[in-house]
Amino acid sequence: MTTNIQSLHFEPKLVEEIEKVGILKKLEAGVELMRPGMPVRSIPIILSGSLRIMRQDEEGKETFLYFLTKGDTCAMSLTCCAANRPSSVRAVAEDATELMLVPVEKLDYWMSIFPSWKTFVFQAYQRRFEDLLEAVDSLAFQRMDERIWRLLKKKAALQEKRYVYATHQELADELNTSREVVTRLLKKLEGMGKIKTHRNRIELMLK
Amino acid sequence: MTTNIQSLHFEPKLVEEIEKVGILKKLEAGVELMRPGMPVRSIPIILSGSLRIMRQDEEGKETFLYFLTKGDTCAMSLTCCAANRPSSVRAVAEDATELMLVPVEKLDYWMSIFPSWKTFVFQAYQRRFEDLLEAVDSLAFQRMDERIWRLLKKKAALQEKRYVYATHQELADELNTSREVVTRLLKKLEGMGKIKTHRNRIELMLK
DNA sequence: ACCCGTCAGCGACAATTGTCACAAAGAAGC
DNA sequence: GCTTCTTTGTGACAATTGTCGCTGACGGGT
Numbered sequence: 001m002t003t004n005i006q007s008l009h010f011e012p013k014l015v016e017e018i019e020k021v022g023i024l025k026k027l028e029a030g031v032e033l034m035r036p037g038m039p040v041r042s043i044p045i046i047l048s049g050s051l052r053i054m055r056q057d058e059e060g061k062e063t064f065l066y067f068l069t070k071g072d073t074c075a076m077s078l079t080c081c082a083a084n085r086p087s088s089v090r091a092v093a094e095d096a097t098e099l100m101l102v103p104v105e106k107l108d109y110w111m112s113i114f115p116s117w118k119t120f121v122f123q124a125y126q127r128r129f130e131d132l133l134e135a136v137d138s139l140a141f142q143r144m145d146e147r148i149w150r151l152l153k154k155k156a157a158l159q160e161k162r163y164v165y166a167t168h169q170e171l172a173d174e175l176n177t178s179r180e181v182v183t184r185l186l187k188k189l190e191g192m193g194k195i196k197t198h199r200n201r202i203e204l205m206l207k
Numbered sequence: 208m209t210t211n212i213q214s215l216h217f218e219p220k221l222v223e224e225i226e227k228v229g230i231l232k233k234l235e236a237g238v239e240l241m242r243p244g245m246p247v248r249s250i251p252i253i254l255s256g257s258l259r260i261m262r263q264d265e266e267g268k269e270t271f272l273y274f275l276t277k278g279d280t281c282a283m284s285l286t287c288c289a290a291n292r293p294s295s296v297r298a299v300a301e302d303a304t305e306l307m308l309v310p311v312e313k314l315d316y317w318m319s320i321f322p323s324w325k326t327f328v329f330q331a332y333q334r335r336f337e338d339l340l341e342a343v344d345s346l347a348f349q350r351m352d353e354r355i356w357r358l359l360k361k362k363a364a365l366q367e368k369r370y371v372y373a374t375h376q377e378l379a380d381e382l383n384t385s386r387e388v389v390t391r392l393l394k395k396l397e398g399m400g401k402i403k404t405h406r407n408r409i410e411l412m413l414k
Numbered sequence: 415a416c417c418c419g420t421c422a423g424c425g426a427c428a429a430t431t432g433t434c435a436c437a438a439a440g441a442a443g444c
Numbered sequence: 445g446c447t448t449c450t451t452t453g454t455g456a457c458a459a460t461t462g463t464c465g466c467t468g469a470c471g472g473g474t
Contacts, residue, residue: 055340055343055344055347057344057347057348061347061348063343063347063348065343075332075336076336078332079329079332079333079336082329082333083333088337088340089340112319122286122289125282125285125286125332126286126289126290128336129282129283129286129335129336129339130286130295132336132339132340132343133262133295133296133339135343136262136270136272136339136342136343136346137262137264139343139346139347140262140264140268140270140346140383141264141268141270141383143459143460143461144460144461145460167420167421167422168421168422169420169421176347176348177461177462178461178462178463179421179422180422180423180424180461180462180463180464181460181461181462181463183421183422183423183424184423184424184461186422187423187424197422199420199421199422199469199470199471200420200421200470350429350430350431351430351431374450374451374452375451375452376450376451384431384432385431385432385433386451386452387431387432387433387434387453387454388430388431388432388433390451390452390453390454391431391453391454393452394453394454404452406439406440406441406450406451406452407441407450407451
């Protein structure tokens with residue numbers, strides 16, 4: 001599952017640079033990479049696997065924002081680094097994940113000399129904006145059953161499988177609702193023929 | 208109320224450039240500057256007044272995202288321009304507003320030669336990220352009474368007054384709820400001594 | 415097999431929000 | 445004054461979501 005940095009459309013010289021100063025990090029599924037308040041010292045570039053980005057409130061309640069996958073980087077890291085501010089989100093490995101950590105100092109310098117890095121940074125901003133708007137849409141316009149269904153589809157797509165391995169409690173936490181509500185609505189989705197529920201696992205009936 | 212571009216921390220040469228190519232535009236309160244699907248041909252820099260940025264779903268339901276005020280620019284414009292994509296949000300003048308429209312073509316060029324422009328663009332991204340996260344917080348973690356109360360405080364702060372001129376229906380539209388709910392919760396806030404309601408106008412009892 | 419901890423299912427009820435119907439109050443014109 | 449339109453108020457009810465209590469199912473270990 002190892003992806004190397006070469007496959008990410010960077011120019012050869014930049015690839016060289018990244019490999020020189022970047023630190024490869026491997027995360028097992030479920031490991032927390034970043035939490036609100038943590039200082040951000042490096043920019044992660046995801047090589048394989050995926051990160052789940054969550055927003056927390058003061059009491060620790062959470063809500064899902066978006067996933068980062070291969071080739072993505074965290075726009076929050078970019079803004080936090082630039083402003084020298086702590087993280088405002090939580091990042092958790094959704095699967096086993098590999099990423100390259102690039103020190104903050106390079107951000108600006110590379111932007112000025114590597115066009116592909118500049119493109120990369122701007123695309124990151126743009127994609128994360130879209131992702132955040134999608135999160136807003138979900139919160140503002142969709143009911144909980146629809147939100148669960150979409151989350152399941154996204155999770156399944158990440159793995160390219162029709163199974164999602166998660167407990168009802170975990171899904172409830174990601175959507176800032178309660179376990180009972182998730183159970184109830186999963187039953188409803190099952191009744192509609194969209195899924196089948198198993199212990200620790202949900203099967204999506206796509207197509 | 209006219210603010211000129213000089214007060215925005217740009218270097219003199221850039222100010223000159225902006226004045227040369229920028230188009231000054233004045234909007235009356237309530238006028239729509241941008242709607243979802245519209246092509247974005249220029250980047251607006253707000254000189255005075257404020258813009259209300261809203262997200263819409265397919266059926267036209269809306270939810271408030273954030274306000275832009277003096278010195279701000281629309282990060283959506285930046286991303287949309289860069290990717291040559293239509294707007295994904297709606298922008299409406301909250302008050303009488305003046306803005307400078309800068310043609311897209313300059314975005315990149317100025318970034319490479321004017322440090323203050325680069326800073327400006329990155330700060331815009333950063334601020335709008337924070338604003339969007341605040342919008343997510345509001346949607347995910349707060350009940351409707353709290354959301355109304357916060358919206359009122361923001362609106363009052365924009366004008367630096369203790370009155371907000373709006374009907375219950377308008378507030379309902381901005382929060383994607385119904386007029387009756389707004390009426391009900393405003394009565395509740397009034398009972399708590401936080402506001403006084405009048406026709407077309409709400410008085411905030413701050414301090 | 416049995417125990418035990420985790421996970422899921424379910425019924426009852428509460429809280430919040432959404433919807434409908436209708437009335438009253440205020441503003442503006444005649 | 446009267447009429448009309450807009451805005452606000454309110455009661456009743458529905459839908460959705462949140463919470464509590466309890467039950468049973470499943471799986472891993474012994």
